[in-house]
Amino acid sequence: MLRTLTILSLLAIVAAAAIEVVSRAGNDTVEPTASKLTQDQRDDLAELSVPKSDGSDSASSSSSSSTTGASSTANAATDVDRDPRTDTRAPQPLEPVATTTSATGASSSRSSTGAARPATAASTSTTTTGPAVPRSTTMLVIGDSLTVGTDPYLRTELKSWDLTIDSAVGRHLATGMDLYDAAKAKGLPDTVALGLLTNDAGSSLAGFQADVRRTITDARARRGRVIWATVHDGKQSFTDANSWLRKVARQNADVMRLVDWDALVTKHPDYLAGDHVHGTAAAYAARAKLYARAARDEHAPVILV
Numbered sequence: 033m034l035r036t037l038t039i040l041s042l043l044a045i046v047a048a049a050a051i052e053v054v055s056r057a058g059n060d061t062v063e064p065t066a067s068k069l070t071q072d073q074r075d076d077l078a079e080l081s082v083p084k085s086d087g088s089d090s091a092s093s094s095s096s097s098s099t100t101g102a103s104s105t106a107n108a109a110t111d112v113d114r115d116p117r118t119d120t121r122a123p124q125p126l127e128p129v130a131t132t133t134s135a136t137g138a139s140s141s142r143s144s145t146g147a148a149r150p151a152t153a154a155s156t157s158t159t160t161t162g163p164a165v166p167r168s169t170t171m172l173v174i175g176d177s178l179t180v181g182t183d184p185y186l187r188t189e190l191k192s193w194d195l196t197i198d199s200a201v202g203r204h205l206a207t208g209m210d211l212y213d214a215a216k217a218k219g220l221p222d223t224v225a226l227g228l229l230t231n232d233a234g235s236s237l238a239g240f241q242a243d244v245r246r247t248i249t250d251a252r253a254r255r256g257r258v259i260w261a262t263v264h265d266g267k268q269s270f271t272d273a274n275s276w277l278r279k280v281a282r283q284n285a286d287v288m289r290l291v292d293w294d295a296l297v298t299k300h301p302d303y304l305a306g307d308h309v310h311g312t313a314a315a316y317a318a319r320a321k322l323y324a325r326a327a328r329d330e331h332a333p334v335i336l337v
Contacts, residue, residue, distance in 0.1 A: 168222050169193040171327055172215055174208050175227030177201040178261075178293070178319070181311060182227070185320030190327065194221075205232045209243050216250065223327045224251070225259035227291075230309065233267050240273055244280065251287040258287060259326045261319075262294040265309050270294075278335060285334045289326035293319060295337045 171193055173179060173186065179199035187195060198211055208228040215224075224247065229240060244260060251258040260281070262274040274294050281290040296318060297303045303315030311319065322336040 169328075170221035171195050171223040171225065172221050173197040173199070173225045173227070173323070174211050174215075175199040175225075175261075176203040176208070176230050177310065178230060178316075179227040181313075181316040182319045182323065185317045186323055189320050189324035193327075196221075199227075202231055203228065205229050205235065205240060205243065212247065220250065220254060220256070222254065222256035223259070224256070225261075225291075225323055225327070227261045227293075229263050229270070229273060230265070233265060234269050237269065237272055237276070241276060241280075244277070248280070248284050248288055252284075256287065257289060257327070259289045259291060259323060261291040261323075264294040264297050264304075281334050288334070289332060290335045291319065291322045291326060292335050292337045295335075296322070299337065 169190075169192065171190065173196065175182075175197075176199065179197065180201060183197050183199060186197065200207075205228045208226060212224070212226070226247065229235075232240070247258045247260075250256075260277055262277055263270045274292075277290055278292070281288045297311065297315060300315070300318075303311050303318065305312055325332050326336055
């Protein structure tokens with residue numbers, strides 16, 4: 033009871049001092065409140081401000097600290113002593129990386145934080161595939177009367193070649209393609225030239241296109257070359273066929289060449305005979321030169337005139 037009264041007295045003194053401080057606010061020479069307490073009162077106040085402990089809290093804190101430290105030390109030791117050959121723990125996930133490819137083909141990486149990583153050089157191993165060119169000097173020519181007229185001149189142009197020319201007056205496309213299929217069954221040479229359609233005015237353009245596409249596919253399969261020729265007669269069916277031939281030749285420049293007979297005689301009207309279909313000797317000589325160039329010159333234009 034006496035201790036309680038002492039505490040209440042001290043609290044009353046502190047409260048009074050606080051009121052005095054407030055009332056004298058603004059005075060730079062306020063005397064510290066603690067100086068008004070007696071020595072016994074200050075000792076009692078100091079004793080009250082220090083909480084009593086039985087030592088259990090300190091021991092607990094010390095124990096916790098020791099445990100944490102030991103755990104950290106154990107973990108550190110475990111990390112240091114990790115053997116990648118026996119460690120079964122899952123690996124730490126890697127930071128996601130966004131990869132971009134530059135116009136030069138070099139690959140560069142950028143992390144999710146935006147920091148650029150060194151570029152990785154692209155492979156320098158590249159393969160450039162040029163137009164397929166004949167691997168031998170063997171050539172098969174199948175045609176109609178225009179090929180008959182071209183025959184002697186072509187043999188002169190390619191006199192060192194193994195040249196087979198199968199031509200006939202009035203030959204139709206279907207007959208020529210039958211001869212082509214028969215030769216294919218025996219094995220086509222690297223270079224095949226066809227001069228057909230002159231005697232097929234008004235026939236199906238779709239059928240002609242299918243035949244041409246087939247010869248292109250075969251040429252690509254044997255890594256050879258196929259040569260076709262346009263037709264000159266002024267008929268609409270031939271005009272459409274010629275336009276399509278020019279287009280498909282450009283699309284298949286790796287294996288196809290086109291002797292543009294129609295453009296040649298249009299440019300040189302004097303090359304035409306009286307029927308405006310067949311050619312003169314000069315015309316056939318010029319036609320033969322175009323066939324020869326298409327066969328032996330790997331740098332020849334796709335369309336020759």
